[in-house]
Amino acid sequence: MASVKEETARGIKWGLIQKCTMQPVQFLYGIILARLISPSEMGILGLTAIFFAIAGQLQQCGFGAALIRKQNRTNEDICTVFWFNVAMSLVLSTLLFFAAPWFAWFFDQPALTNLTRVSALLMLLNSTLSVHMTLYQARRDFKTPAIVSICTTLVAMPFTIWAAFSGWGYWAPMLQGILTGILTLITIWIISPWKPKFIFSKTSFKEFFRFGANLAMTGILTQFYHEIRAFIIGKFYSPAQLAYFSRAQHTCSMPLNLITSTLNPVTYPILATLQHDHSKLIQVYRKYTRMISLVVEWGMITIAANSAALIVFLYGETWSSASIYAQILCFGWMLNPLLGLNMNLCTILGRTDLNLKFEIILRVASIAVMIWCAFFSVKALCYAAVFSSLFGLSISNLIITRISALSIRHLLTDFLPYLSMALLANIPAYIINQQPWSAFYRLAAGGISSLTIYMLLLWIKQDSTSFELYTFIKNKFSKKKT
Numbered sequence: 001m002a003s004v005k006e007e008t009a010r011g012i013k014w015g016l017i018q019k020c021t022m023q024p025v026q027f028l029y030g031i032i033l034a035r036l037i038s039p040s041e042m043g044i045l046g047l048t049a050i051f052f053a054i055a056g057q058l059q060q061c062g063f064g065a066a067l068i069r070k071q072n073r074t075n076e077d078i079c080t081v082f083w084f085n086v087a088m089s090l091v092l093s094t095l096l097f098f099a100a101p102w103f104a105w106f107f108d109q110p111a112l113t114n115l116t117r118v119s120a121l122l123m124l125l126n127s128t129l130s131v132h133m134t135l136y137q138a139r140r141d142f143k144t145p146a147i148v149s150i151c152t153t154l155v156a157m158p159f160t161i162w163a164a165f166s167g168w169g170y171w172a173p174m175l176q177g178i179l180t181g182i183l184t185l186i187t188i189w190i191i192s193p194w195k196p197k198f199i200f201s202k203t204s205f206k207e208f209f210r211f212g213a214n215l216a217m218t219g220i221l222t223q224f225y226h227e228i229r230a231f232i233i234g235k236f237y238s239p240a241q242l243a244y245f246s247r248a249q250h251t252c253s254m255p256l257n258l259i260t261s262t263l264n265p266v267t268y269p270i271l272a273t274l275q276h277d278h279s280k281l282i283q284v285y286r287k288y289t290r291m292i293s294l295v296v297e298w299g300m301i302t303i304a305a306n307s308a309a310l311i312v313f314l315y316g317e318t319w320s321s322a323s324i325y326a327q328i329l330c331f332g333w334m335l336n337p338l339l340g341l342n343m344n345l346c347t348i349l350g351r352t353d354l355n356l357k358f359e360i361i362l363r364v365a366s367i368a369v370m371i372w373c374a375f376f377s378v379k380a381l382c383y384a385a386v387f388s389s390l391f392g393l394s395i396s397n398l399i400i401t402r403i404s405a406l407s408i409r410h411l412l413t414d415f416l417p418y419l420s421m422a423l424l425a426n427i428p429a430y431i432i433n434q435q436p437w438s439a440f441y442r443l444a445a446g447g448i449s450s451l452t453i454y455m456l457l458l459w460i461k462q463d464s465t466s467f468e469l470y471t472f473i474k475n476k477f478s479k480k481k482t
Helices: 004-036 039-060 063-069 077-106 112-127 130-138 144-167 171-189 202-236 240-272 278-305 307-316 320-335 336-348 352-372 379-402 408-425 427-432 439-461 464-481
Strands: none
Touching: 004 144, 004 171, 039 240, 077 112, 077 130, 077 202, 112 144, 112 171, 130 144, 130 171, 144 171, 202 240, 202 352, 202 379, 240 278, 240 307, 240 320, 240 379, 278 307, 278 320, 278 336, 278 408, 278 439, 278 464, 307 320, 307 439, 307 464, 320 379, 336 352, 336 379, 352 379, 379 408, 408 427, 408 439
16 A cells, blocks of 8 residues: 555645646636626626535535545445435425526526526536545545546637637636536546446445534535625625625635645545544644645735735736735635644544534634624625634634644644745735836736745745655656656
């Protein structure tokens, strides 16, 4: 069996290949769409995500995580999860399909009727893929999904851009989801070694439900919290304000998604294999914490310092109102990967009850703050998001100290040094972005100064995590040359 280090490296490699191939393409794709589709039209499309994000959590019910965690899973287990997902998706898709006119009436956006109905059919389509993808993750086969994702997205994107140029408006991004979903479905069902059989075990269902029910409720509460912001903005402000907020979230989450979407599918199944070796589990968990903090804290604070120039440079002056939202949101988003890692550790240790209790406490407090902030402005809602992340990380750290040998001192020493260095490194970048220069020059000067200072601070600190990362990359390139 491969070592934890080898499996992590292999998983990260294929995750990075996927992201580094797709990120530039999606980056250019997002810029093109932002310049061809108005903020109001993008905002209307964003309204459909409110309901489907919550429905997606309800459809899964935490069975995917339970399937990965169970090391001796049987075909009976897998088939049971598959048919449950399809059945739940059919029920939810039907409800959303017929509720579409009510959504359109509530938001006073007639276009939502057809957009919601198409999204409902797409959710049903994607439900037939979820177990296949879970099995790839459980087997730690990160290569196959990465290749499929790259190929299907590259095929679908030209059609989407053509639709945007042809004046399809909000239907252009929807077209990408349809084409990508269909192509992925066909490809996975052809190449996947697992095929479903008409088996449904009550015993397996009860086992997974006991484990997954808390995760499902946790996921629903999380999604409800995230989507209620869009709900409030879309209902009480305007689709344009929702588009500015969504664009700000997208911009500040670009590097975050690159890191978390690469690491999360790798770290969870690997940590799951160590669930019976507590000391090794904690050792690897702390290494992941330092690795994430090293990259994410600097990346997010750099975007915050350069947000005004970045938004204008990428999307044009039309989207400049999104810059202040991005600047604030970055300080909340940078904590989310650590929060997610803490909750994964609870799940792996079998304490999904603590996940649910934590989620209830966090979301009740966060929603109360959010509702209060909604009376002021969208900017105030962004500050509410920062409060939620800070409060959530604090509570999750307390939970981790309760169920493991870790102390608050351990958790803070793995995180705070990188935060401090990232803040120091971006002081010149923030000053540069106050100058009356073009967006390109401010962005270039701010980014270069931030990276240079951060690397210098890491070198002065003699940081072991950054040295280990540098050695790993150097060795990989050396192997390729030889």
